[in-house]
Amino acid sequence: MGNQSLLEAHHLGKHFGGLRALNQVSLNILRGEIFGLIGPNGAGKTTLFNLITGIYPPDEGTLFFNQQPLNGLKTHQITRAGIARTFQNIRLFSQMSALENVMVGCHPRTRTGVWGALFNTASARAEEAMILARAHALLKTCGLSQQAQRQAYQLSYGDQRRLEIARALATEPQLLALDEPAAGLNHTETEALKTLLLHLNAQGMTLLLIEHDVKLVMGLCDRMAVLDFGEKIAEGSPREVRQNPHVIKAYLGTDPIDEPAPVNPS
Amino acid sequence: MLLVSKCHFLGHKKLLGLILCIVLFALPFLLDQYLGRAWVRIIDFALLFSLLALGLNIVVGYAGLLDLGYIAFFAVGAYCYGLLCSPQFGLHWPFWFVLPLGALLAGLFGIVLGAPTLKLRGDYLAIVTLGFGEIIRIFLNNLNHPVNITNGAQGITLIDPLQWQSISLAQTIHWGGIEIAPVHYYYFVFLFCTMFMLVVSSRLERSRIGRAWMAIREDEVAAACMGLNTRNIKLTAFAMGASFGGLAGGLFAAFQGFISPESFTLTDSIMVLCMVVLGGMGHVSGVVLGAILLSVLPEILRYAGPLQMTLLHRVWVDPSDLRMLLFGLALIVMMLLRPKGLWPAKHGASTNAPSENTEPPAKNAQHG
Numbered sequence: 194m195g196n197q198s199l200l201e202a203h204h205l206g207k208h209f210g211g212l213r214a215l216n217q218v219s220l221n222i223l224r225g226e227i228f229g230l231i232g233p234n235g236a237g238k239t240t241l242f243n244l245i246t247g248i249y250p251p252d253e254g255t256l257f258f259n260q261q262p263l264n265g266l267k268t269h270q271i272t273r274a275g276i277a278r279t280f281q282n283i284r285l286f287s288q289m290s291a292l293e294n295v296m297v298g299c300h301p302r303t304r305t306g307v308w309g310a311l312f313n314t315a316s317a318r319a320e321e322a323m324i325l326a327r328a329h330a331l332l333k334t335c336g337l338s339q340q341a342q343r344q345a346y347q348l349s350y351g352d353q354r355r356l357e358i359a360r361a362l363a364t365e366p367q368l369l370a371l372d373e374p375a376a377g378l379n380h381t382e383t384e385a386l387k388t389l390l391l392h393l394n395a396q397g398m399t400l401l402l403i404e405h406d407v408k409l410v411m412g413l414c415d416r417m418a419v420l421d422f423g424e425k426i427a428e429g430s431p432r433e434v435r436q437n438p439h440v441i442k443a444y445l446g447t448d449p450i451d452e453p454a455p456v457n458p459s
Numbered sequence: 460m461l462l463v464s465k466c467h468f469l470g471h472k473k474l475l476g477l478i479l480c481i482v483l484f485a486l487p488f489l490l491d492q493y494l495g496r497a498w499v500r501i502i503d504f505a506l507l508f509s510l511l512a513l514g515l516n517i518v519v520g521y522a523g524l525l526d527l528g529y530i531a532f533f534a535v536g537a538y539c540y541g542l543l544c545s546p547q548f549g550l551h552w553p554f555w556f557v558l559p560l561g562a563l564l565a566g567l568f569g570i571v572l573g574a575p576t577l578k579l580r581g582d583y584l585a586i587v588t589l590g591f592g593e594i595i596r597i598f599l600n601n602l603n604h605p606v607n608i609t610n611g612a613q614g615i616t617l618i619d620p621l622q623w624q625s626i627s628l629a630q631t632i633h634w635g636g637i638e639i640a641p642v643h644y645y646y647f648v649f650l651f652c653t654m655f656m657l658v659v660s661s662r663l664e665r666s667r668i669g670r671a672w673m674a675i676r677e678d679e680v681a682a683a684c685m686g687l688n689t690r691n692i693k694l695t696a697f698a699m700g701a702s703f704g705g706l707a708g709g710l711f712a713a714f715q716g717f718i719s720p721e722s723f724t725l726t727d728s729i730m731v732l733c734m735v736v737l738g739g740m741g742h743v744s745g746v747v748l749g750a751i752l753l754s755v756l757p758e759i760l761r762y763a764g765p766l767q768m769t770l771l772h773r774v775w776v777d778p779s780d781l782r783m784l785l786f787g788l789a790l791i792v793m794m795l796l797r798p799k800g801l802w803p804a805k806h807g808a809s810t811n812a813p814s815e816n817t818e819p820p821a822k823n824a825q826h827g
Contacts, residue, residue, distance in 0.1 A: 246684060272686035280684075286677035289670075296667075297674040301686025303667055307695060310666030311659060317666070324667070364686050 199224040199259065199368055199399050200245070200276070206253035207240055214240040216423045217254075222368070227390070227400045229410040229417035229431075233443060236420040238403045239281060242372050245401075246278045247271040258368070273301045277366035279357040281373045281403075287346035291337055291356050294345050295328040298363025328363065335359040335389060351382035355389065362393070369393065370401040375409050383409060411435065419443065487646040488637060498758075499642040503714065505754040506649035507707055512734040512750040513656050513743060514703025519732065520741035520804075521669060522696035523676025525585040527728055528572070528592020532701035534599060534723035535568050536561035536708025538609060541718045544619040547610060554621045558709040565705020566698040568595075573697030577690055580679075592728050600720040614719025621648065621713050628713075645714050652710065653747070656703055660743045663699065672696050673741070737793060739800025748802050757782050 200222040207215040215237045222228045230238050244251045247268040256263040258274055266274065277298075286294050303324060309317035332338050335355040340348055345356060354374055361369055374390075375383045383406065390413060394400055404410045410417060411431040419427040419434055421443040427434050434440055490498040515529045539561035543552045572591045576584055603611030620629035620641065628644040663669045671692045674682040683689050712718050730753065738749020764778045776784075797803075 248680065248684075267688075268680075268683040269686045269688045272684060278684055280681065284678045284681040286674050286681065288677055289673055293670060293673075297670050297682070297687070298685050300667060300671055300674075305667045307663070307668055307699065310662050310668055313662060321667070360685065 197224045198222065200401070201257040202241075202245070202254065203257070204254040205241065205244055205251050205256070207237075207244060207249065207251055213423050215244070215251075215420075218420070218423070218425050219254075220418055220425070220428075222399065222401060223416075224367075224399055225394075225397060226415040227394050227402060227413050229414035230401065230403045230420065231405075231407060231410055231417060232420035235422075237423040238420055239372060240423075241420070242278065242370060242403060245271075245370060246276060269301070272364050272366075275365075275367035276370060277361035277364045277368070278370040279354075279361050279372055279374060281376065283350075283353050283357060285345040285353055285356060285360070288344060290342050290344055291332060291348065291352075291359075292325075292328050292341040294356055294360050295331050295363045296324050298331075298360040299324045299327055300364075302365050331359045331362050332356075334362070334392075336385065351378050351385070354378065354382075354386070358389065366398075368399045368401060370403075372403050373405060374402070375404060375406045387413060483650060487643045491638075491640075491643070496640065496642060499640075499646060501755060501758045502751075503642055503645050503649055505751045506646070506653050507711055507714070508731065508734060508754050509653045509747045509750040510649070510656055510707040510710075511704055511731045512738065512746045513653070513660050514700045514707070515731050516700075516735050516741065516743065516746045517660065517663070517672070517703070518696050518700035519735055520746065521664065521672040521676065522693060523672075524576075524693065524696065525581060525588070526697075526700070527585045527589035527725070527732065528595070529588075529700070529704060529731055530723045530725075530728040531572070531592040531595035532565040532568060532704030533708040533711065533727070534595055534720070535565040535701075536705030537712040537718045537722070538599060538615075538708070539564050539705070540709035540712040541615040541618050542608070544713070545615050546617050547615050551619055553623070554619070554709075554713065555623075558706060561709035562702040562705040565708065566702035568705075569697040569699075569701025570694050572701075573694050577693055589725065589728070592723075592725060596720050596723050599723070609720075612720060614717055614721070615712075616717050618712050618716045618718065620716065621645075629716075641714075645710075649710060649714075652706065656706075657743055657747065664741075664743070668692070668695060733790075737789075737800060739803040742800070742802060742804035745800050745802035745804070749800065752801075757786075760785065 198221050200220070202218060202220040205215055205218045206213075218237070218241060220228075220241075230241065232238050243249050245256060245263075247263070247266055247270070250264070258271075258276060261274070263271055263274070286297060289297070303320050305317045305320050308314075309320075329338070329341065332341050335358055337348075337352060337355055337359060340352055340356075345353065348356060354377075358369070358371070358374065371390075375386055378386060387409060390400060390402075402410060402414065414431055416428070416430055417434050418425055419437070419440050421439075426439040426443060427437040429437075486502065487499045490502065511529070511533060514532070515526065518524050518526045518529070540554075540557050542548060543550050543557045543560075544554065545551075572588070576587050579587055599609045600612055602609040603613075609615070620627055621644075622628065628648070629641050631638060631640045633639070671682070671687050672695075674685065674687060675689055675692060679689055711722075731750075734749040734753045735746050736749070737753060738747065739745025760778050760782050763776070763781050764774050767774045767776070793800075
């Protein structure tokens with residue numbers, strides 16, 4: 194695979210009324226890496242995610258995925274192109290079972306329409322069996338086999354987070370974008386998540402990770418970028434970022450009491 | 460003895476199905492015999508409303524799009540049949556062509572009326588669909604001028620019954636001491652259509668499309684992020700739901716022989732919606748139960764008048780008042796006790812069944 198770039202952002206900008214949520218942000222995510230995106234609250238991380246996944250169009254700049262521009266594509270077309278995401282505030286299909294949630298994720302890679310379903314054709318049945326097998330396999334990968342038949346809202350918080358990942362994986366993405374996957378997880382669950390993400394990455398999945406848990410990001414990512422007030426203030430390996438004076442300032446201000454983690458090498 | 464051995468042979472479920480078949484077959488004759496012909500007509504309408512409720516269930520129950528103008532598609536189907544099989548234009552096209560045409564046309568109307576509402580949700584969608592429903596009715600009411608198409612408020616009369624060559628469902632025949640009237644024939648036609656649409660509904664529910672509808676109902680943004688083309692999938696729901704209504708409309712026109720815009724008011728839309736909600740949104744059996752209950756129960760209340768006469772020698776509560784009273788009471792009780800309907804969808808069930816057959820048992824065996 195080499196150092197081929199998978200997702201490139203050129204000078205992205207987005208504003209909501211007078212608020213500049215993102216300003217001239219450029220990124221380059223390489224195939225096969227784990228790329229972290231950190232920044233204080235309100236720095237524009239989720240906005241950047243929403244631009245990448247087409248929830249809103251950028252006001253300025255261009256996104257390239259596999260050298261193809263993403264501008265003007267709708268959310269579902271971007272998913273088909275190969276970018277899947279999870280949500281910071283979990284958005285599962287809560288009245289559907291865990292299995293059905295993942296089966297919905299298989300939608301963009303399958304094709305049975307109304308007629309196939311009505312006549313219950315051989316190809317529709319074969320595809321349905323394929324979807325089911327795939328959904329079961331993905332639940333197993335994410336450690337949710339036991340929960341397959343439970344409704345999504347009945348799952349524990351950690352399971353819901355992993356179900357979001359399983360559902361996103363069902364769309365067969367090349368880039369998996371995770372919006373704060375460790376938010377609200379306890380230590381054990383975070384460790385399990387880390388293992389899962391490393392496992393996915395080892396199988397060749399490129400990951401884009403927004404995270405507040407700086408320790409997790411530092412431990413996982415190959416490279417990372419730091420946003421603050423809508424601007425990219427640093428980019429590089431965790432080690433470089435950790436020593437970057439802008440980052441230290443953004444996170445700690447002048448009084449290094451609140452959150453010493455980024456400065457003190459652990 | 461014979462029954463017992465059969466019971467062994469067939470198994471519990473199949474025996475139940477067999478009994479249900481016999482009951483459904485004998486029902487109109489029994490009703491005719493013991494309660495009078497009016498009751499056969501009542502269950503005919505119950506079946507017709509089941510068809511409508513099944514259609515609306517696709518839009519409201521599966522896709523979660525609150526549609527308050529659903530009766531418009533019923534009207535489209537009815538007028539399609541009424542105009543093409545009556546002296547209105549002197550056309551007498553065969554029913555086997557006109558009924559599917561009506562369903563198709565209603566489906567098309569579903570797309571046309573659905574397209575502008577795609578970005579709306581909840582209350583806003585309800586108001587706009589309500590408006591569309593009224594527009595269709597008012598159109599039908601006024602399309603008699605300058606060119607008379609629908610005959611306005613007077614409606615279309617002398618609509619052909621379902622007929623094929625010399626066989627017509629409008630004849631009454633006597634056969635072995637049993638009188639078989641049109642209401643009986645139509646009972647079987649409606650029963651067949653309802654069964655057929657039940658199969659269609661449940662197949663759609665368990666398919667990729669059905670899951671996509673439900674995903675949109677649950678969370679539209681997340682659904683789009685899972686690669687669902689929400690616009691097309693919503694339009695499919697509108698079209699499928701509307702085509703059920705169109706078919707029911709055609710049958711209604713053939714059965715009644717007369718249609719007018721009066722039959723397609725907002726109250727009817729709301730009635731169908733109540734059937735879906737009362738029975739259990741998103742669950743085909745529940746929806747049919749809701750339709751049957753809401754069409755049969757008001758009729759039973761008609762007996763309340765005479766009953767009061769015999770018991771109390773005076774009618775204290777007018778039956779029609781009683782109907783609205785009980786209806787309101789039933790809604791409140793339902794909201795408190797069974798907010799998901801009388802017979803709600805059992806979740807996971809739709810994927811349980813196929814998974815037992817197709818999936819290697821290891822994963823399912825642990826669960827259970």
